[in-house]
Amino acid sequence: MNLRRxxxxxxxxxxxxxxxxxxxxxxxxxxxxxxxxxxRFLNATADSVTYGEQDGKVSIKGNVVIESEKMKxxxxxxxxxxxxxxxxxxxxxTLVKEELMFSGEKLxxxxxxxxxxxxxxxxxxxxxxxxxxxxxxxxxxxxxNDVIASTCPCENNMDYHVSAKKVELSKTGKxxxxxxxxxxxxxxxxxxxxxxxxxxxxxxxxSGVPVGKWNFSSPSIGYAHVxxxxxxxxxxxxxxxxxxxxxxxxxxxxxxLFTVAQFERKSPRGYxxxxxxxxxxxxxxxxFRYHKPVIVWNEPTLEMKMPQKVLKFGAIKxxxxxxxxRLKETEQNHAMNRAFANVxxxxxISDIGNVRFHFIGDGRFGLYDGLAKYKVFGTGLRIxxxxxxxxxxxxxxxxxxxxxTTVFESDxxxxxxxxxxxxxxxxxxxVWLTADAEYDLKENRFEEIVFGGIRKLxxxxxxxxxxxxxxxxxxxxxxxxxxxxxx
Numbered sequence: 364m365n366l367r368r369x370x371x372x373x374x375x376x377x378x379x380x381x382x383x384x385x386x387x388x389x390x391x392x393x394x395x396x397x398x399x400x401x402x403r404f405l406n407a408t409a410d411s412v413t414y415g416e417q418d419g420k421v422s423i424k425g426n427v428v429i430e431s432e433k434m435k436x437x438x439x440x441x442x443x444x445x446x447x448x449x450x451x452x453x454x455x456x457t458l459v460k461e462e463l464m465f466s467g468e469k470l471x472x473x474x475x476x477x478x479x480x481x482x483x484x485x486x487x488x489x490x491x492x493x494x495x496x497x498x499x500x501x502x503x504x505x506x507x508n509d510v511i512a513s514t515c516p517c518e519n520n521m522d523y524h525v526s527a528k529k530v531e532l533s534k535t536g537k538x539x540x541x542x543x544x545x546x547x548x549x550x551x552x553x554x555x556x557x558x559x560x561x562x563x564x565x566x567x568x569x570s571g572v573p574v575g576k577w578n579f580s581s582p583s584i585g586y587a588h589v590x591x592x593x594x595x596x597x598x599x600x601x602x603x604x605x606x607x608x609x610x611x612x613x614x615x616x617x618x619x620l621f622t623v624a625q626f627e628r629k630s631p632r633g634y635x636x637x638x639x640x641x642x643x644x645x646x647x648x649x650x651f652r653y654h655k656p657v658i659v660w661n662e663p664t665l666e667m668k669m670p671q672k673v674l675k676f677g678a679i680k681x682x683x684x685x686x687x688x689r690l691k692e693t694e695q696n697h698a699m700n701r702a703f704a705n706v707x708x709x710x711x712i713s714d715i716g717n718v719r720f721h722f723i724g725d726g727r728f729g730l731y732d733g734l735a736k737y738k739v740f741g742t743g744l745r746i747x748x749x750x751x752x753x754x755x756x757x758x759x760x761x762x763x764x765x766x767x768t769t770v771f772e773s774d775x776x777x778x779x780x781x782x783x784x785x786x787x788x789x790x791x792x793x794v795w796l797t798a799d800a801e802y803d804l805k806e807n808r809f810e811e812i813v814f815g816g817i818r819k820l821x822x823x824x825x826x827x828x829x830x831x832x833x834x835x836x837x838x839x840x841x842x843x844x845x846x847x848x849x850x
Contacts, residue, residue, distance in 0.1 A: 406430055409441075420444050427452075435459045436470070448475040456481075461534075463488050463505065465498065477502040490844035492516050493530065505532040510540075514844050515822040522822040523547050523842075536561055537601075547823075577609075587835040589656050590615035590644060605629075613643075618658065635668040647773045657772050662698040664688035680709045692771060702730045703774055709745070721745040723759060727776060729769050737769040739776045751787065759783040779805035793819045797828070819843075 410425025421443040428437050429450075438456035443449070450472045458465040464487040472479030477500075484498035484507070491514055495507035507530045515521040528542035539559045545552045559578055577600040585593045592615070599609030607627040614620050623641035630636065640663035646656040664686055671682040683706035691698040705727050712720040723745045729737035741761040749755035763778035782802040789795050797815040802808070815828035815837075826839040 431474075433461055436472075438470075447473070449473050450479075460500070467498065472500070488532070489536075490514055493532075495530075503534055506530070507532070513822065514842055521548075522820040585835075587833055589833070591617040623661070633670040635670075637666050639664045639666070645773045647775065658693045659773060660691040660698065662689040662691060664690060664701075678711055682707055690771065690773075692773065694772075695770070699732045699770070701771065701774075704728045718746060718748045721747070723761070725761065727774070729767075729771075729774050731769065731771075735767065735769075737765070737767040737774065739763060739765040739778060741778075749787075753789045755785075755787045757783075757785045777803070777810075779803050781810075795819075 407423065407427070407429040409423040409427045411423065413422040413424075415421070422441075423443070424440045427439060427441050428435070429441070430436075436450070436452075436456060436458050438452045439454045441450060441452045444451070450470065452470050453468075456465075456467055456470050458467075458470065458481070465481055466485045467481035468483040470479060470481050479500045481498040481500070482496065484493075484495050486493040486495070486498065486505070486507070491512060493507055494511045495509060497508045499506040508528070510527045510530045511524055512527070512530065513521050513524040515524070524546050525540065526544045526546065527540040530541070531539045537559060538561075539557065540555070541557055542554075543556075543558045544554045577598050580597040580599060582594065582596045584595075587593070593613055595611070595613040597609055597611040599607055601607055605628075609625055611623045611625060612620065621642045621644070623639050623643050625640075626638040628636045639661045642658065642660050644656040645659045665688050666684065666686045668684045669682055671680055673680050683704065685702070685704045687702040688700075689698040690701045705725075707726075708724045710722045712722055714720070721744070723743055725739075725741040727737075727739040731737070741763040743759060743761035745757060745759040747755070747757035759782065761781050761783070763776070763780070765776070765778050769775055780803075782804060784800045784802070785798070787795055787797045795817040797813075797817065799811075799813040799815070801810045801812075803810050810832065812831045813828050814831070815826065818825040822843050824841045824843055826837070826841070828837045829835075830837070
């Protein structure tokens, strides 16, 4: 009868007899054998172990678990070749390597080089599932062949999936798809010979069709009554430190070509920073207010966006952004120095049943050539009820006051008292209708109304909206990730 379940270290270098061998000796030799190796296995557990005196192989069976600093393998039976420094299991297995979770039917792994092959592999990474008959592992790269990928974990009746002849997933989170086809249900939607994208949350990786070290973004088209029909594309690249740089191009039927050179950086604290140089349309929304977009030239403009923060005292939510640089609008003869900040706050006041009351505020501060200043403050009340799952509604009132002036139309805020209303209603199992409106109390008119609809599937969400003043249709498809499925 084999030995009882013990903690064992898995690799032998010395040819010792089975009778004289002990767990302590096995442990010491294993640590020495794996010193500096990619696998660096620390320990193993199993129900039984058998040593081969002639061929130098170890066989372990029953609830096998071996672990290293970066990897954990679980299976029912495993063979270890001490000469070749290889692990082989021909039984179903799971393998966890840092943020990646594998499962498969067979594994051959070299614990010294950190390379291996999994057959019938399934990989889970950041809520995305990959299925591949052959998965090759190296310390820096995961290579999959004949791949099916989706955020839907099931193999049948997926909302969508991507097929690719080959996928390479690097440790930076960048995935390169070769001969990629996107399917909605069973319908082929589009095909790209090569496409790269970021798969890791919190890591900035340029996405698009690789062109050398750069990525050509997928072309886009749109329409608005300002500029008319638009076609856009871009070329972006990732720098060594993770920053991104690129050129964004848009062609408007009525106004010609717009080109912006842009540099992007995401700070460890979540701040999004960008440096823009070039011509673009800029829309000043005031406080969610529609305002006719104007053409501006950034020469250049530095922008920093602050993610929403919740202050420890008073449960106050705050977010904002800052722009600084030189800017020119269509009506101006030359660029001017400009710094402009926008800060919004929200603080809960009280709840009455299902109705919640919040104090809200919005501040805008501009500083221009000659130290000219422009300040706008808005304070008011937000009342909201319901939840986003079935039905929700909110009503906001803001009273504004301002001092100073600005020559930039893209900074100018209409300071009439305003009402802002929002309604969302579930009308079917996975369908919601929305309406978002802004009303000017002084002029007694709606300044903007946005009607929309949302259709949610298991792994996809479609959003369609119509802006009545801008006469713009917006269509968006979002891929949903079930966070509970993520490791």
